[in-house]
Amino acid sequence: MAPLKRKTPEELLLSIAKLHQGRLKILIGAVSGSGKTYHMLREGCQLKQDGIDVVLCAATPLLHAETLEQAGSFERVPSIIWHKNGAEQEDLNLDALLARNAEVVLVDGLAHRNREGAPFKTRLEDVLHLLSKGISVITTINVYELEGVDEIALKWTGIRTPCTVPAHTLELADEVRLIDVSPETMLKRFEEGEPGLHPDPAISLRGNLAVLRELALRLVAEGVNESLEKHREEMGLTGPSGASERILVTAQYHWNGSLYVRRGQQIARRLNGDIIVVSFIDPDKKWSKEEQSFRASIKKLTAKVGGIFEEQPLPSRRSLPTALVRYAEAHQVTRIVMGHSKQSRWQQLWQGSIVDSMLRKLKRIDLFLMADRAEHEGERILPVKQRSDSRKALFHRFSRQEREEQMESMRRGHFTLYIGAAPGVGKTYRMLAEANILFRKGIDVVIGVVETHGREETAVQIGELPVIERQTISYRETTLVEMDVDAIIRRNPDVVLVDELAHTNVPGSLRKKRYEDVIHLLEKGISVVSTMNVQHIESLNDAIEQVTGVRVRETVPDAIIRLADQVELIDVTPQMLQQRMREGKIYAKDKVEQALGAFFTTGNLIALRELALRELADDVDERLEAWDRNQTLRGTLRRREVIFVGVDIHADAERLIRRGFRIAYRLKAQWHVHYVEDGAPWTSEAIHKRDALMKLTERLGGVFEMSKAESRKHIAGTLLTAASRAKATQLIVGQSGRRTWYSILRGNIVRELLQAGRHMDVLIVANRM
Numbered sequence: 001m002a003p004l005k006r007k008t009p010e011e012l013l014l015s016i017a018k019l020h021q022g023r024l025k026i027l028i029g030a031v032s033g034s035g036k037t038y039h040m041l042r043e044g045c046q047l048k049q050d051g052i053d054v055v056l057c058a059a060t061p062l063l064h065a066e067t068l069e070q071a072g073s074f075e076r077v078p079s080i081i082w083h084k085n086g087a088e089q090e091d092l093n094l095d096a097l098l099a100r101n102a103e104v105v106l107v108d109g110l111a112h113r114n115r116e117g118a119p120f121k122t123r124l125e126d127v128l129h130l131l132s133k134g135i136s137v138i139t140t141i142n143v144y145e146l147e148g149v150d151e152i153a154l155k156w157t158g159i160r161t162p163c164t165v166p167a168h169t170l171e172l173a174d175e176v177r178l179i180d181v182s183p184e185t186m187l188k189r190f191e192e193g194e195p196g197l198h199p200d201p202a203i204s205l206r207g208n209l210a211v212l213r214e215l216a217l218r219l220v221a222e223g224v225n226e227s228l229e230k231h232r233e234e235m236g237l238t239g240p241s242g243a244s245e246r247i248l249v250t251a252q253y254h255w256n257g258s259l260y261v262r263r264g265q266q267i268a269r270r271l272n273g274d275i276i277v278v279s280f281i282d283p284d285k286k287w288s289k290e291e292q293s294f295r296a297s298i299k300k301l302t303a304k305v306g307g308i309f310e311e312q313p314l315p316s317r318r319s320l321p322t323a324l325v326r327y328a329e330a331h332q333v334t335r336i337v338m339g340h341s342k343q344s345r346w347q348q349l350w351q352g353s354i355v356d357s358m359l360r361k362l363k364r365i366d367l368f369l370m371a372d373r374a375e376h377e378g379e380r381i382l383p384v385k386q387r388s389d390s391r392k393a394l395f396h397r398f399s400r401q402e403r404e405e406q407m408e409s410m411r412r413g414h415f416t417l418y419i420g421a422a423p424g425v426g427k428t429y430r431m432l433a434e435a436n437i438l439f440r441k442g443i444d445v446v447i448g449v450v451e452t453h454g455r456e457e458t459a460v461q462i463g464e465l466p467v468i469e470r471q472t473i474s475y476r477e478t479t480l481v482e483m484d485v486d487a488i489i490r491r492n493p494d495v496v497l498v499d500e501l502a503h504t505n506v507p508g509s510l511r512k513k514r515y516e517d518v519i520h521l522l523e524k525g526i527s528v529v530s531t532m533n534v535q536h537i538e539s540l541n542d543a544i545e546q547v548t549g550v551r552v553r554e555t556v557p558d559a560i561i562r563l564a565d566q567v568e569l570i571d572v573t574p575q576m577l578q579q580r581m582r583e584g585k586i587y588a589k590d591k592v593e594q595a596l597g598a599f600f601t602t603g604n605l606i607a608l609r610e611l612a613l614r615e616l617a618d619d620v621d622e623r624l625e626a627w628d629r630n631q632t633l634r635g636t637l638r639r640r641e642v643i644f645v646g647v648d649i650h651a652d653a654e655r656l657i658r659r660g661f662r663i664a665y666r667l668k669a670q671w672h673v674h675y676v677e678d679g680a681p682w683t684s685e686a687i688h689k690r691d692a693l694m695k696l697t698e699r700l701g702g703v704f705e706m707s708k709a710e711s712r713k714h715i716a717g718t719l720l721t722a723a724s725r726a727k728a729t730q731l732i733v734g735q736s737g738r739r740t741w742y743s744i745l746r747g748n749i750v751r752e753l754l755q756a757g758r759h760m761d762v763l764i765v766a767n768r769m
Helices: 009-019 036-049 065-071 094-100 123-132 149-157 183-191 206-234 256-270 289-304 317-330 345-351 354-361 373-377 390-395 400-411 427-440 456-462 485-491 514-523 538-548 558-563 574-582 589-596 602-627 653-667 684-699 712-725 740-746 749-756
Strands: 024-029 054-057 080-084 087-091 104-107 136-142 175-179 246-250 274-281 308-313 335-339 366-370 415-420 445-449 471-475 478-482 495-498 527-533 566-570 642-647 670-677 703-708 730-734 761-765
Touching: 024 036, 024 206, 036 054, 036 104, 036 136, 036 175, 054 094, 094 123, 104 123, 123 136, 149 206, 175 206, 175 574, 183 206, 183 566, 206 602, 246 256, 246 317, 256 274, 256 289, 256 335, 256 366, 274 289, 274 317, 289 308, 317 354, 354 366, 354 749, 415 427, 415 558, 415 602, 427 445, 427 456, 427 495, 427 527, 427 566, 445 485, 485 514, 495 514, 514 527, 514 558, 538 602, 538 653, 558 602, 566 602, 574 589, 574 602, 642 653, 642 712, 653 670, 653 684, 653 730, 653 761, 670 684, 670 712, 684 703, 703 712, 712 730, 712 749, 730 749, 749 761
Parallel strands: 024 136, 024 175, 054 104, 104 136, 246 274, 246 335, 274 308, 335 366, 415 527, 415 566, 445 495, 495 527, 642 670, 642 730, 670 703, 730 761
Antiparallel strands: 080 087, 366 761, 471 478
16 A cells, blocks of 8 residues: 555655754635634634644734734744834744744734845745744735735736735645634724725725635645645555545547537636646657647647646557546546547448447546537537627516516625534534624624534534523424524524534424525524534535545435525644644544544545635636626636436436536526336335435426436437437436446447537546446
């Protein structure tokens, strides 16, 4: 196994050198005022409680009460004060810090340029010097203060930063933690005029705050992905992790090649993934001028869309499937994009089918076959983006139904949701901390249900918050307790705290799920603050199982997350979470080793963290697109899609339905789920499975339909007829699990669909479990 591999002399020397180095932790946020300094000080307080020697130097002098309270408990090493254009500046006093020789120094504002004549030009160089002397540093930075990101921020928001740090700065850190705050929270802080907050007018715009927040989420997710791949490599694991997407486009040097690259780019951007373009070539072939021109244009286009281009030698056509699958596996690809075959049925039998051969070899990799719309629709380029109807909407007169819907929305309570990657990241603590701030401001806040799980830090946060007594329910000669929704409604507070949104209520409760209780409270005009973990999101159920090996039973429909007015991520690094675990701050100490060896493994925590970061980034982008179609970072949609999912009741249909939903949601598409009966009698088990699939589809917002084929031989044709009737642009089916002899005797439905469905895109979903 890889962990038992002996280290090289160079690796040993590097490990020994690191023993003398201090550790660097960077807290990154979207903008100033997001809470980086507060969390830096809070982490310092926790280290002091553990007996670590911590000092403070050059902390931003904010006057926020909570921040001042945290800062007051630290020994301060005086900084060097100087002035620039009338504004006070602070430099680190390196001599004083080295003389004090604390174990950890808390330093605010990493993107800082020192005074003339200072030992080093920048604060980053100061920090690196402290690290080399064995002193650890915890520091803060805004996302737009990183080189490269500053240019993107300027392009999208008009915000220019006076000082930046090199693009690789985050790679220097041992830990990077994101402090996530929603635009709504920041706007509220600006409106209330919190001390020390004097934002650039451009930062005060909700759309710009959302753009910067999404940049921060995606940047940290990329870093987490790199650490996940490194960890999997060390553990000797191969194949896709399941936490992110990587798209491989195979393109030949003809006019269709650029279309495949563009389509691959659109898929990659909407799925928040990377793109690789590969062309398999005959090394001895002499290229015509036309082919050389296509080659140059594809290379140029790949670079333009931020992809990687490679050429691979191919001795013969028959070796292409094997070469392509091996390449995809070596590069941890999750989806291959290529064109439909132009071979007839007889040509495929005589010459061999590339797609058939690939499907027999592919494991855990999806195959996307792109329709040639030039042949079927006379379309050689992707349609231009749709015109925005925002001007029309300004003067549109509401109908009676629309007025009632608007009034209902106004009456509804405000819904805030805190999401974490795993138990113990601090969701409940953050919810209670924010509730105490509201309580001190005179807002009527009550606790509907809070689960402290015996964590002292969390229990202390309850403080003076009023608690609504839970109701008792008798079940199987046992008395259980649940949140008393009726009592909350009678009390009629401004805000109620409802922990663990994915919880299933005790049988006999009026509503089955806690999220249904939350919806009921919102409809009564009561605002709700709630918490959940990313593994409970319905459409991520299969990805979570792939990552952790655990099938999560309690899920929350994606629509509930979209219902929230504010969604914020509570981000904690795996190292920090595992340390909390060992200290008994998450589970009882007798369960620690079991948890660290099961769900809380390093690989699981890194992958779950990446999933949470990417999911929140997508949520931010969806909301941003709802505000302004032209401001989405993932790119505007180029055509109106209709997704059509073909399922077999006896196969793993739930996975296909969830995949169809996620694709449709990102493409803003209508989506249908269709089952074709083959004439077999309905058993009670089949009826139960069919009803479960219908409920899942409806819960995710799709349309479930059925039709009947004359026989099994007509299933593919019946499914394609239904897809055409729905004007489907993309058909999604599962990879056949049948053996070759079965396909020969009874036919291969996937092969028949590909043969007759070349007028639409087809996604063949692999079994990744």
